Each structure stands twice: as C-alpha cells, then as structure tokens.
Amino acid sequence: MTKADLIACIAKDCRTSKATAERVLNATLNQLGKCMKRKDKITLTGFGTFYVAKRRARKGRNPQTGAEINIKAAHVAKFKPGKQLKDWVA
Helix, strand or coil, X not given: CCHHHHHHHHHHXXXXXXXXXXXXXXXXXXHHHHHHHCCCCEEECCCEEEEEEEXXXXXXXXXXXXXXXXXXXXXXEEEEECHHHHHHXX
C-alpha cells in the first residue's frame, strides 16, 4: 500500500475528501516526526509504540576489503507492535 492508497482508504472510511485525508495524514506524520526528534515515546494503544533507542558504537567490517572499521553510536527509530496489531497479523 502506498501513501496515496492509504489516503484514499482514510477518505472513504471517514467520508471526507482525499485532500482533507491527506492533510490529516501529513499532520499526523509530522507530529510523529517531531516527537521522535525530541526522543519522546509515542504510544498508540493497541497498535504499538514508536520510540528512539541509542545504538552503541561498535566495530564492523568493510565487506569489500575485510578491513575493520569503527561504527559510530547513533539514535535509531524503533517500533514495538501492540496486542491488537499482533492479533491482526496472526
């Protein structure tokens, strides 16, 4: 499913225009991004939790040369699915 497909489904389910559905989806994604940038945790009950985790620095290998390289520590986006989402998928 693409973003356009999702917008069409939202518009149909909410009986609104695609333009309104797109504005709502974009605003939602924008707010999720802002929260993640502040390293806040976003919990959507039943669906899941978005959060930022710190990945430690570590050693790695260059696959072309086999040389050892240092990989810097980084913050990464994570998602933990909720019970309802797990039930939908199962």
